[in-house]
Amino acid sequence: MLEIIGLEKVYPNGHHALKNINFSVPQGEFLVVIGLSGSGKSTMLRCINRLHDPTGGEILFNGVDTTKLKGLSLRKIRSEIGMIFQHFNLIPRKTVMENVLSGNLSRTGIFASIFGIHSNETKALAQKYIEIVGLKGKEKNRADNLSGGQQQRVAIARALMQNPKILLADEPVASLDPATSHSVMQYLKKVNEELGVTVICNLHFLSLVRQYAHRVVALKAGKLIYDGKPLEINEEWFKTIYGEDAVEVTIN
Amino acid sequence: MKQNVYKKPNVTVLTIKAIILDILAWAYMALVSYKIIYEKIIIDERYPEFAWNQPLYSLYAGALIAAILFFTKLSLGRGLFGLIKFDENESPSSQAFAYIGYLLILLTFITGFYVSQISLKEFLSESGLEGAKRIFKALFNPNWGIFQEGLFAAIETIYMAFIATAVAIPIAFILGFFAARNLMNGSAVAFTFYNVLRAFLNVSRSIEPLVWAIIFSVWVGIGPFSGMLALCIHSIASLTKQYSEQIESIDDGPIEAITATGAHPIQVVWFGVVPQIVLPYLSYTIYRWDINVRMATVIGLVGGGGIGNLLMQYQGQARWNEVGMLVILIAAIVWTMDWASSKLREALK
Numbered sequence: 001m002l003e004i005i006g007l008e009k010v011y012p013n014g015h016h017a018l019k020n021i022n023f024s025v026p027q028g029e030f031l032v033v034i035g036l037s038g039s040g041k042s043t044m045l046r047c048i049n050r051l052h053d054p055t056g057g058e059i060l061f062n063g064v065d066t067t068k069l070k071g072l073s074l075r076k077i078r079s080e081i082g083m084i085f086q087h088f089n090l091i092p093r094k095t096v097m098e099n100v101l102s103g104n105l106s107r108t109g110i111f112a113s114i115f116g117i118h119s120n121e122t123k124a125l126a127q128k129y130i131e132i133v134g135l136k137g138k139e140k141n142r143a144d145n146l147s148g149g150q151q152q153r154v155a156i157a158r159a160l161m162q163n164p165k166i167l168l169a170d171e172p173v174a175s176l177d178p179a180t181s182h183s184v185m186q187y188l189k190k191v192n193e194e195l196g197v198t199v200i201c202n203l204h205f206l207s208l209v210r211q212y213a214h215r216v217v218a219l220k221a222g223k224l225i226y227d228g229k230p231l232e233i234n235e236e237w238f239k240t241i242y243g244e245d246a247v248e249v250t251i252n
Numbered sequence: 253m254k255q256n257v258y259k260k261p262n263v264t265v266l267t268i269k270a271i272i273l274d275i276l277a278w279a280y281m282a283l284v285s286y287k288i289i290y291e292k293i294i295i296d297e298r299y300p301e302f303a304w305n306q307p308l309y310s311l312y313a314g315a316l317i318a319a320i321l322f323f324t325k326l327s328l329g330r331g332l333f334g335l336i337k338f339d340e341n342e343s344p345s346s347q348a349f350a351y352i353g354y355l356l357i358l359l360t361f362i363t364g365f366y367v368s369q370i371s372l373k374e375f376l377s378e379s380g381l382e383g384a385k386r387i388f389k390a391l392f393n394p395n396w397g398i399f400q401e402g403l404f405a406a407i408e409t410i411y412m413a414f415i416a417t418a419v420a421i422p423i424a425f426i427l428g429f430f431a432a433r434n435l436m437n438g439s440a441v442a443f444t445f446y447n448v449l450r451a452f453l454n455v456s457r458s459i460e461p462l463v464w465a466i467i468f469s470v471w472v473g474i475g476p477f478s479g480m481l482a483l484c485i486h487s488i489a490s491l492t493k494q495y496s497e498q499i500e501s502i503d504d505g506p507i508e509a510i511t512a513t514g515a516h517p518i519q520v521v522w523f524g525v526v527p528q529i530v531l532p533y534l535s536y537t538i539y540r541w542d543i544n545v546r547m548a549t550v551i552g553l554v555g556g557g558g559i560g561n562l563l564m565q566y567q568g569q570a571r572w573n574e575v576g577m578l579v580i581l582i583a584a585i586v587w588t589m590d591w592a593s594s595k596l597r598e599a600l601k
Contacts, residue, residue, distance in 0.1 A: 049512050079514030089505035093527050102523050106514030113515075114522050155509070162513055 001027045001062055001198060002048070002166060008056030009043055009222075017043045019222040021057070025166075030192045030199045032213035032230070034206070036242060039219040041202040045168045048200070049081040050074060062165070079106035082159030082197070086171040088151040090143040096154050097139040100126040103161025129157040133187055149180035156187055160195070167191060169201040173208070181205075185212050206233065206248055263335070270329030271318065277328055277352070279314025281359055283307055288363045328352040390572030391579060398574050402562060402581045409558030410585065412476045413544035416483035421537060424488050427453075428495030429521065435499065457489040461547050462554060469555040479556025483544050494536045495529070502528040535597045542593035549582055559585075 002025040009018040017040045025031050033041045046052040048059055050066060059066045066077050082103070090099050104122055105113055112118070118126075130139055133153035138146065143154050152172060159167055169188060173181035189212055192199045203209050209216055210230045218226035218241045226237060233241075238248060283306065291300040321327055330336050331349030338347055374380060429435055431453065436446035464482035472478050507524035515523065552560015559578060566574040
């Protein structure tokens with residue numbers, strides 16, 4: 001469903017972040033992207049939903065090249081791609097319900113959204129997703145008063161509210177403790193398996209990768225250097241991806 | 253990943269800057285020494301003549317001294333731009349070039365003393381003290397007969413400041429977005445607009461409200477309306493700057509997240525930017541009203557209406573008991589506003 005062909009990204013300051021990236025993601029896959037900080041993982045995810053504009057190559061999303069889109073058609077494609085972030089990026093001072101409803105902005109008129117007018121179906125849908133991520137009863141809490149893991153779950157519910165075909169997760173557990181990390185990963189797994197949403201997830205910990213990924217791609221200095229099964233990443237590959245001095249740290 | 257390109261400071265450029273600084277510093281010292289130390293203090297001339305060739309000669313003298321001392325340890329410019337090497341354990345303030353700096357400050361102090369015409373003799377003269385006593389006595393015996401008149405004028409001042417702030421808020425709110433660099437660096441057109449707006453705001457902010465009040469009192473006539481307009485212009489410029497700085501310091505995360513949902517740019521601003529700025533905006537706005545009440549008093553002095561206007565009238569007639577009454581009223585308003593606005597802003601945190 002997603003095909004990346006010869007993707008290039010050069011930042012205005014001359015930094016060559018992505019160099020000729022090629023891979024495709026079939027419907028329903030849980031794909032994990034690994035690599036050192038600065039290897040281009042975040043940039044690649046942001047090129048898919050055009051938070052960053054690629055400087056070359058094509059990204060085919062269900063056959064449509066997203067790199068050429070503008071205005072309304074770009075917003076339409078973005079609405080089909082959910083995204084969650086390392087720092088959750090919820091709207092501060094707003095309730096859980098309001099945050100989840102903000103996932104539906106692309107289908108709400110500008111004035112209706114500003115005055116907070118939502119149809120009953122939309123509200124029922126938001127309620128359903130809040131329950132799916134296990135936050136029933138917290139609808140009226142301020143989102144920024146929740147714990148990190150809970151905030152990330154609100155972010156997942158917000159992304160689900162878009163009814164996405166694909167979910168991008170940019171290091172979703174990097175600022176969470178190990179136990180909470182697993183909980184959030186479990187919800188992503190649930191979204192992938194039960195709702196059939198394709199997931200592309202950037203991760204740091206190989207132990208999480210082995211547990212949740214169907215497939216792994218690795219980036220190093222902007223190049224794709226590994227594409228295969230998580231269990232096939234042995235000591236040798238580990239050293240190639242993370243450098244000679246790296247030691248694997250596990251998270252259980 | 254950010255690429256760090258470390259640029260080594262260009263020694264030639266630094267040397268040129270150092271030379272210019274040295275010449276100007278010595279020229280300044282030469283001019284001040286001649287005009288103040290020599291003419292005023294040593295030969296005590298009452299009306300020293302000024303000619304434009306004096307600063308010119310000072311510049312020559314400055315250039316000469318700078319040239320002689322430039323390659324010694326006494327070059328202030330080379331010292332400040334880091335071209336003089338000294339032991340790292342020593343503090344820069346104990347270096348030879350620092351003493352040139354101290355000399356500069358000393359000369360400026362002496363000049364300031366003479367320019368301000370500081371004179372203890374006049375400060376403590378008998379007739380002067382007598383006059384001060386008379387005024388203070390009147391001030392401490394306020395004429396309560398004009399309390400009502402003063403109170404109404406004070407109310408006029410408070411409402412004038414309130415309306416000026418209220419009118420400025422929506423305009424500054426909208427302009428604030430256009431004056432925020434992080435929202436306007438998307439395209440060349442937007443960035444040009446940003447720069448033009450910034451320049452315009454800087455100019456209107458650098459004109460004091462007092463000057464605006466004079467302009468408007470000619471334009472719309474003397475009275476509260478001209479004062480209100482003057483405060484309004486100043487408030488728009490100041491609030492826009494504060495609002496836009498607040499926008500520039502927000503977290504990009506929510507903006508990214510809302511953009512990623514496929515929201516319209518207006519929705520991105522409303523949901524990604526606005527919730528982050530509401531409280532600081534309120535705080536700035538209340539503070540601005542507080543400032544405006546104080547400024548409205550001053551603006552009244554040049555015909556902007558309100559209690560300042562009244563103060564000016566009584567002061568012109570040397571009716572110090574009435575002035576005393578007004579001073580008490582002004583102090584009460586300023587104190588109350590100060591207290592209320594700080595309480596309100598604290599509650600908003």
